[in-house]
Amino acid sequence: MTENYCLSCIGYYALIPFAVYALAWIIDNYNHRQKLKVLVKQRAADRKVNFEWAKNNFEKLDERRAAEITAKEFEELKNSLQNGEIGPVETVRAFQRKAFEATEKTNCVCLFIQDAMETAQHLEDLAKDPSYQKPPLFGVPVSIKESIHVKNMDSTLGYSQNINKPSESNSLSVDQLIRLGAIPFVHTNLPIALLSYGCSNPVYGTTSNPLDTSRVPGGSSGGESALVALGGSVLGIGTDVGGSIRTPASFCGIAGFKSSSDRTPQLGKTASIPGRQLLLSVEGPLAKNIDVCTEYLRLKWNDAVLFEKDVYLPPVRFQYSQYMSKEPLRIGFYTNDGYQRASPAYERAVRETVQVLKDLGHTLVEFEVPQPDHMYSIFCAGATADGGHFLMNSLANDIIPPEANIGFPVARLPHFIQRILRRYWPNRRERQIIQELPHDTEEMRKMHEKIEDYRHDFVLAMRAKRLDAIVCPSFGCPPPHHGVPNKLLSASSYTALYNLIDFAAGTVPITVHNAADEIELRKVKTEDSWDRKIVSESKNCDGLPVAVQIAAPPFREEMCLRLLKEVESKIGLYHRRH
Numbered sequence: 001m002t003e004n005y006c007l008s009c010i011g012y013y014a015l016i017p018f019a020v021y022a023l024a025w026i027i028d029n030y031n032h033r034q035k036l037k038v039l040v041k042q043r044a045a046d047r048k049v050n051f052e053w054a055k056n057n058f059e060k061l062d063e064r065r066a067a068e069i070t071a072k073e074f075e076e077l078k079n080s081l082q083n084g085e086i087g088p089v090e091t092v093r094a095f096q097r098k099a100f101e102a103t104e105k106t107n108c109v110c111l112f113i114q115d116a117m118e119t120a121q122h123l124e125d126l127a128k129d130p131s132y133q134k135p136p137l138f139g140v141p142v143s144i145k146e147s148i149h150v151k152n153m154d155s156t157l158g159y160s161q162n163i164n165k166p167s168e169s170n171s172l173s174v175d176q177l178i179r180l181g182a183i184p185f186v187h188t189n190l191p192i193a194l195l196s197y198g199c200s201n202p203v204y205g206t207t208s209n210p211l212d213t214s215r216v217p218g219g220s221s222g223g224e225s226a227l228v229a230l231g232g233s234v235l236g237i238g239t240d241v242g243g244s245i246r247t248p249a250s251f252c253g254i255a256g257f258k259s260s261s262d263r264t265p266q267l268g269k270t271a272s273i274p275g276r277q278l279l280l281s282v283e284g285p286l287a288k289n290i291d292v293c294t295e296y297l298r299l300k301w302n303d304a305v306l307f308e309k310d311v312y313l314p315p316v317r318f319q320y321s322q323y324m325s326k327e328p329l330r331i332g333f334y335t336n337d338g339y340q341r342a343s344p345a346y347e348r349a350v351r352e353t354v355q356v357l358k359d360l361g362h363t364l365v366e367f368e369v370p371q372p373d374h375m376y377s378i379f380c381a382g383a384t385a386d387g388g389h390f391l392m393n394s395l396a397n398d399i400i401p402p403e404a405n406i407g408f409p410v411a412r413l414p415h416f417i418q419r420i421l422r423r424y425w426p427n428r429r430e431r432q433i434i435q436e437l438p439h440d441t442e443e444m445r446k447m448h449e450k451i452e453d454y455r456h457d458f459v460l461a462m463r464a465k466r467l468d469a470i471v472c473p474s475f476g477c478p479p480p481h482h483g484v485p486n487k488l489l490s491a492s493s494y495t496a497l498y499n500l501i502d503f504a505a506g507t508v509p510i511t512v513h514n515a516a517d518e519i520e521l522r523k524v525k526t527e528d529s530w531d532r533k534i535v536s537e538s539k540n541c542d543g544l545p546v547a548v549q550i551a552a553p554p555f556r557e558e559m560c561l562r563l564l565k566e567v568e569s570k571i572g573l574y575h576r577r578h
């Protein structure tokens with residue numbers, strides 16, 4: 001009896017270290033969260049002061065003059081700054097006002113970059129010297145996605161744990177923009193961790209679509225698309241690893257372009273998942289039309305200094321011969337990628353584009369995406385890189401409001417449970433994704449091999465039909481309501497494919513959702529919750545823009561831009577309206 005009593009006492013004592021450890025963990029966690037909450041509050045207060053500063057600053061410029069300046073299209077703005085009709089200081093002030101109004105409507109600006117005023121004043125002083133040669137973007141204010149480093153500004157990526165960690169230097173792209181005469185003047189909003197096409201985070205809140213504020217502006221460069229669409233910036237720089245330039249551009253009715261990864265530097269931005277091997281995040285432009293994107297890329301690729309600063313960047317200049325060519329091309333097209341049927345309006349947009357390209361003398365050939373289920377599953381594996389380990393740890397370390405929640409709880413489970421789920425998870429498409437998430441180095445190596453093999457298969461499929469480029473939907477559905485993107489991964493398959501195979505790809509808006517699309521929607525068959533969400537989110541969106549996507553192999557960026565321009569000039573929304 002006594003012996004039994006002693007044994008059970010020892011048993012209880014043995015639990016004490018565990019209890020102490022658990023208690024310490026709970027206290028630590030609580031303290032950590034409290035600290036984060038303080039940081040978030042502090043940032044909200046600092047942001048208020050920052051916005052007040054911007055307001056005081058732009059109010060120094062007459063409102064009518066500001067409106068005159070911001071009404072100018074990119075080319076006209078550039079020329080007016082070149083010929084001295086307007087100056088950099090007043091131009092920054094004019095765009096600050098417009099960006100301020102845009103953020104009142106959509107919450108698209110994180111912070112105004114205060115150094116912009118100094119840069120503008122410096123340019124103005126330089127221009128007083130008659131021998132000064134104005135650089136090509138002299139005085140043009142540009143907006144920068146928050147994940148791209150700007151000296152003295154945080155790149156939080158929407159994590160509260162990253163508040164008050166300012167960048168020590170500019171990213172290469174920001175440095176280059178300044179060298180070209182441009183003035184980075186705002187940092188724009190994004191979804192926490194960047195891996196979403198919504199746009200919500202605990203630090204700066206939720207950005208809305210300017211055309212329907214109950215819907216998302218797209219992501220992750222959603223602050224950019226909302227701002228540019230509202231005229232608060234003539235050129236925005238975003239990043240794209242699964243569609244984060246093209247999706248927000250499509251959702252807000254503007255143009256967006258991402259090159260293949262070899263044509264843009266990697267230095268100076270914080271990637272959603274650092275150390276990712278094959279799915280590299282790519283910086284690129286968002287603007288009201290594709291000409292502005294092209295002009296920016298022309299200047300970017302013709303700047304020899306860029307290639308000196310990043311010795312790993314292949315020194316490939318802007319390829320005028322591709323861009324100016326009038327040679328008819330063979331172009332593949334599909335309305336359905338075989339993974340996720342897109343809303344009818346996107347299918348119609350492809351059919352209308354195909355007709356336009358045929359009329360222009362190109363040959364259009366139907367194309368089937370090889371192994372679509374495999375394609376999207378290995379994309380998810382490649383985009384998260386380590387089975388979601390880094391992502392889930394970073395998220396677990398933060399405070400995530402429900403509308404910003406991008407977590408996929410499966411990745412948080414112990415691997416032996418995930419291995420069971422790989423077999424028995426009820427939803428087919430989710431099961432396929434879980435099966436590809438790597439759990440050890442061998443699986444990770446195999447994942448990379450699968451991506452390389454898939455790239456090769458895709459190129460062979462294009463070669464078999466002798467294709468130069470591909471036309472397809474820009475996305476699976478119209479901008480969904482806030483909170484939906486993270487429950488509807490599959491709609492991103494149309495953009496994700498071109499990151500997986502590292503092609504150049506761009507989108508231009510060419511039509512709007514209409515009543516006939518909604519009638520067509522009634523015929524759509526649904527298999528799972530993703531299909532059903534596509535259908536429900538495609539309702540009541542009359543008038544929202546619909547874009548088309550054009551993609552081309554790496555180092556054929558300029559050919560891709562040429563085709564986007566041809567389509568936009570014929571049926572593009574803005575060309576038709578203005």
Ligand SMILES: CCCCCCCC/C=C\CCCCCCCC(=O)NCC(=O)O
Pocket residue numbers: 193194195196197219220239240241242243244245271272273281282380381383384408410430433434489492
């Ligand atoms: C049960 C399902 C398990 C799901 C595993 C999901 C992995 C999620 C990966 C990708 C989601 C794709 C959404 C695409 C968003 C675009 C991201 C982007 O381009 N970001 C830009 C950047 O990182 O620079």
